[in-house]
Amino acid sequence: MANKSDFSERRAFDETKAGVKGLVDAGVKKIPTLFHHQPDKFDKATNLGNHVIPVIDLANIDKGPSLRQDIVHMLREASETWGFFQVVNHGTPLSVLEEIKNGVKRFFEQGAEVIKEFYTRDKFKSFIYNSNFDLYSSPALNWRDSFACYLAPDAPKPEHLPLVCRDILLEYGKHMMNLGTLLLELFSEALGLDPGHLKDMGCTEGLIALCHYYPACPEPELTVGTTKHSDNDFLTVLLQDRIGGLQVLYQDQWIDVTPVPGALVVNVGDLLQLITNDRFKSVEHQVLANHVGPRISVACFFSTGNRLSSNPYGPIKELLTKDNPPKYRETTISDYSAYYEKKGLDGTTALTHYKI
Ligand SMILES: O=C(O)CCC(=O)C(=O)O
Numbered sequence: 347m348a349n350k351s352d353f354s355e356r357r358a359f360d361e362t363k364a365g366v367k368g369l370v371d372a373g374v375k376k377i378p379t380l381f382h383h384q385p386d387k388f389d390k391a392t393n394l395g396n397h398v399i400p401v402i403d404l405a406n407i408d409k410g411p412s413l414r415q416d417i418v419h420m421l422r423e424a425s426e427t428w429g430f431f432q433v434v435n436h437g438t439p440l441s442v443l444e445e446i447k448n449g450v451k452r453f454f455e456q457g458a459e460v461i462k463e464f465y466t467r468d469k470f471k472s473f474i475y476n477s478n479f480d481l482y483s484s485p486a487l488n489w490r491d492s493f494a495c496y497l498a499p500d501a502p503k504p505e506h507l508p509l510v511c512r513d514i515l516l517e518y519g520k521h522m523m524n525l526g527t528l529l530l531e532l533f534s535e536a537l538g539l540d541p542g543h544l545k546d547m548g549c550t551e552g553l554i555a556l557c558h559y560y561p562a563c564p565e566p567e568l569t570v571g572t573t574k575h576s577d578n579d580f581l582t583v584l585l586q587d588r589i590g591g592l593q594v595l596y597q598d599q600w601i602d603v604t605p606v607p608g609a610l611v612v613n614v615g616d617l618l619q620l621i622t623n624d625r626f627k628s629v630e631h632q633v634l635a636n637h638v639g640p641r642i643s644v645a646c647f648f649s650t651g652n653r654l655s656s657n658p659y660g661p662i663k664e665l666l667t668k669d670n671p672p673k674y675r676e677t678t679i680s681d682y683s684a685y686y687e688k689k690g691l692d693g694t695t696a697l698t699h700y701k702i
């Protein structure tokens with residue numbers, strides 16, 4: 347949490363409405379101490395083994411029950427251990443993946459005066475550009491600017507979206523909704539439930555595109571692009587460019603999620619861990635800062651976020667037994683999101699707060 351002088355420095359940074367990109371454009375060679383990050387105990391343990399995140403090929407998904415079963419099996423294993431996998435042949439055309447990355451870059455690079463108009467911390471807007479959503483609560487700032495676009499359940503009014511990425515955001519959202527729906531069917535099957543179970547629970551109701559811009563950093567060893575965290579949603583589908591830097595915590599080591607051309611990274615979020623009573627793991631990940639940039643990524647979060655929601659979510663009854671009693675109390679998505687945001691990215695998981 348910020349102390350007083352820290353707070354005024356954070357506010358001054360916020361008021362520039364120019365984000366980290368603004369610092370880089372101004373030519374900073376030394377990063378402000380606000381961005382200095384405390385190394386964590388796993389920082390030295392990086393890629394010690396030959397671990398690779400599983401890559402799952404979805405090409406055969408509709409080619410008969412036995413091929414589908416193979417895919418479900420791989421997805422189950424990956425979700426119980428890594429909490430992360432990459433998918434290829436996922437149905438979203440390469441041209442759409444390229445265009446959304448270009449659209450995000452165009453937004454951040456259209457000029458400080460134009461993007462300032464979109465800078466806000468008003469959580470109820472459908473398009474929210476700022477730097478560090480947890481600017482006032484995190485122990486240290488991240489070398490990253492972002493915008494969030496709320497795509498579902500209410501489609502945004504096109505005129506509320508920036509012209510330079512309006513069409514592609516809406517199109518990308520449709521592809522992600524199709525892919526998310528398929529993945530949640532596969533997750534349901536992997537749990538031994540009806541294919542429609544997770545969808546019927548409302549897991550695909552909300553979709554938020556979180557688009558990140560990580561400027562080149564003059565002192566990458568002193569900071570991070572994104573602090574270690576797990577995601578506060580059911581499921582995340584992430585597109586990253588070729589620069590790399592995303593790492594996943596696996597057996598107490600940071601493992602690189604190496605960019606695979608055309609692939610999408612899928613990870614289990616906190617809410618899926620909660621409703622599966624810890625069967626599927628919402629695993630911590632981070633993004634390193636880099637001399638090279640900008641790095642662009644687009645994370646699609648299946649969640650209604652802080653929008654009002656009254657559906658209670660707790661461990662799925664069908665998965666509970668005498669030996670597997672509920673590990674979490676029920677919560678709503680908006681309650682969980684509010685707690686997660688208030689806590690900020692501080693390297694700890696928000697799930698602990700909901701443990702019975
Ligand atoms: O930029 C990335 O690769 C990851 C971003 C991320 O972890 C998130 O948005 O939750």
Ligand SMILES: [Fe+2]
Pocket residue numbers: 575576577631
């Ligand atoms: Fe994340």
